[in-house]
Amino acid sequence: MDAIEKLLSAITTVEEARSVPLSASCVVHRGELLEILNEVKAALPRDLESAQDLLASRDAIIEDGQASAEQLIAHAREEVSRMVEQTAIVSAAREESSRILDEATLASEAQREDVDAYIDSRLATLEVILNKTLDAINRGRERLAGASDKDVLSQLRD
Template identity: 40%
Template sequence: MGPLDRIEELIAYVEAAKAVPMSRACRVDRGELIAMLEELQAELPADIRRSEVMLAERDKIISAGEKEAERIIAEGEGEHARLVSQHEITVSAEHEASRIIGEAREEAQRLRDEVDEYVDTTLANFEQFLQRAVSGVERGRDKMHALREIGTFNPPEQEESEEKPLPQF
C-alpha cells in the first residue's frame, strides 16, 4: 500500500469515527491513528530514496552521453587529422570532421535534453505526490487537533438551584 493509499485510509478512518453528540468532533483510537501515521511516515523515506536513485541514474546517463560525445569528437578529430594529410581531400575532410563533431554535439545535447525532461517529469510527479501527502497529513493533524480541543472541552458547571418549597396557604 502506497503513501497516498495510507492517507486515504486515514481520512476514511477519521470520517468513520463515532461522532461526539452536539459537535463536529469525533472519537478516534489515538493508538490506532498514531500507528497509521507512523506507517505513512515509514513509507515516505522510501519514495525519497527512489527519487535520489532517479537523480543518480540521470547523472549516469548524462555522463555516458558526454563520454560518448567525447569519443565521437576524438574520433572525428583523428579522422580529420588523417584526411588533412592527404592533400587532394583536405577540404572534404574538414567538412566531414565538422559534420561528425556537430552530430556528436547535437546527439550529446539531445541526450541531455531527453534525460532532463525525464527527470523533470518524474520529479514533478513526485512533487505532486508529496504535496498531496503533506496536505493529507495536515488535514489529519488539523482534525486530530480539533478532536483534542473538543475532547478536553468541559462546559462550565451550572449552579445548582436550591429547591425551595412552595409556600402553602
Template identity: 40%
Template sequence: MDALERIDEIVATVESARAMPMSRNCLIDRQELINALEELRNEVPSELRRAANLLVERDKILDAGKREADRIIAEGEQEHSRLVSVHEVVVSAEHEANRMVTEAREEAQRLRDEVDDYVDTALANFEQFLTKSLASIERGRDKMHALREIGAFSASEEELPEAEPQSF
C-alpha cells in the first residue's frame, strides 16, 4: 500500500468513527490510528525518496534533452554557415566566371578588330600594288602598240619606191 492509500484509510477511519453527542469529537480506536500513522510515517520517507529520485531523473532527462537541443541547434547553425559560405563561394565563382567570359569576349572582339584592320591594310596594299602593276602593264601595252605602229609605219616607208637622187 502506498502513502496516499494509507492517508485515505486514515480518513475513512476518522469518518466512520462514532460521533460524541453535542460535540464535534468522535471516538476512535487510538491504537488503530497510531498504527496507521506509523505505517504512513514509514512509507512516506521511501515515497519521498522515490519522488525525489523521479525529480532527479526528470531533471537529468530535461538536461539531456536541452543538451541535445543545443547540439542540434549548434549543428544547424554550423550547417547554415557552411551553406551560406558555399553559396557565397558559388556566387563569387559565378561573378568571377562572368567577369572572365566578358574579358574573353572583349579580347576576342579586340583581336577580330585587329585582324580586320590588318586584312584591310594588306588588301589596300595589294590593291595599290595591283593598281600600279595594271598601270605599268597598260603603259607597256601602250608602248608596244606605239612601237608596233611606228614599226608598221617604218615598214610601209620601206615598201615605197626610193626616190631618185636629184641634182641641182
C-alpha cells in the first residue's frame, strides 16, 4: 500500500475505535496504529520520490511536446512556403505559356499571310502565262481559219 492508503487506514482505525464515554476521545490499539503510522512513514519517501519522478517526467513530456509542436509548426511553415513558391512557379509558367502561344499564333498568322501572298503571286504569274498561251492559241486558230489549206501546209513545211 502507498502512503495515502495507509493514512486512510489509520483514519478508519480511529473512526471505528471505541469512544470514551462523555468525551471526544477514543480507545485505539496503540501497536496497531503505530504500525500503520510507521508504514506511512516508510512509504512516504518512496511516494515522494515517485511523485518527483512523475513531475520530472511530466516536465520532460511537456518539453518533448513543445519541441514536437515547434517542429510541426516549422514543417508547416516550410510546406506553406513551398506551396506558395509552387503557386508562383505555376503562375509564372502559365503566363509564359500564354505568351509563347500568343507569339506562335502571331508568327503562324504572319507565315500564313506570306504563304497566301506567295501563292497569289504564283497564280497571277500562271494566269499571265495561260492568258498569253490562250492568245497564241486564238491567233493560231484565226490564222488557220483565214488561211487556205495550202497555206497551212506550206507553213508546216517551214
